[in-house]
Amino acid sequence: MELKLEIVAHHEIAVMRCMGRLTFGKETQLLKKCVDSVLSQFSVCVLALDGIAQIDARGLGTIIGCFERARALGSLLLVGGASEHVHDLLRITQLDRILEVYSSEAEALEACAQAA
Numbered sequence: 001m002e003l004k005l006e007i008v009a010h011h012e013i014a015v016m017r018c019m020g021r022l023t024f025g026k027e028t029q030l031l032k033k034c035v036d037s038v039l040s041q042f043s044v045c046v047l048a049l050d051g052i053a054q055i056d057a058r059g060l061g062t063i064i065g066c067f068e069r070a071r072a073l074g075s076l077l078l079v080g081g082a083s084e085h086v087h088d089l090l091r092i093t094q095l096d097r098i099l100e101v102y103s104s105e106a107e108a109l110e111a112c113a114q115a116a
Contacts (some may be wrong), residue, residue: 001053003027005034013112014042015080015105019051022059031059035066039075044112046080048105055086060095067099076100080108 001020008015016038021027038045047063063079070077079101082090090096102108 003030004051005030007034007038009042010109012042013044013046013109014038015046015048015109017048017051017105021054022049022052022062023054023056024058028058028062031062032066035077036069039070039073039077043074044076044078045070046078046105046108046112048080048108049082049086050105052083052086055089060089060093064095064098076112078102078108078111080105 003018003020003022003026006017006019008017016034018031022031035045035047047066067077079090079099081104082101087096087101090099090101100108100111102111
C-alpha cells in the first residue's frame with residue numbers, strides 16, 4: 001500500500017496523518033515534500049504514524065531528516081502516535097530519544113497546547 005497523507009489543521013498546529021508504507025522511493029520523497037510544504041505554513045507539525053504498516057531504514061531516516069529540517073527552521077515536529085511496529089523500531093534504534101514521541105495524536109496536541 002502506497003503512502004497516503006491527510007493533513008488537518010488544529011488551530012496553529014498541522015497534523016499529518018500517514019497511512020500505508022514509508023519505504024525508499026516515492027513514499028519518502030512524498031513525505032519530505034509534504035513536510036516542507038506544511039512547515040512553510042505552520043511552526044508546529046505532528047506526524048501521526050498510527051497508519052504506517054511498513055517502514056524501512058530510509059523511512060526512519062526521512063523522519064529524522066524532517067525533524068532536523070523543522071529544527072533548522074525554528075519549527076517543531078512531533079511524532080504523535082505510531083503503529084506498534086514503528087514504535088518498536090523507534091525504541092530499538094533509540095530514535096525515540098531524539099524525536100519527541102507521544103503515544104497518540106491527542107497526547108502530542110496536548111503537549112503543544114501546554115508548551116504554548
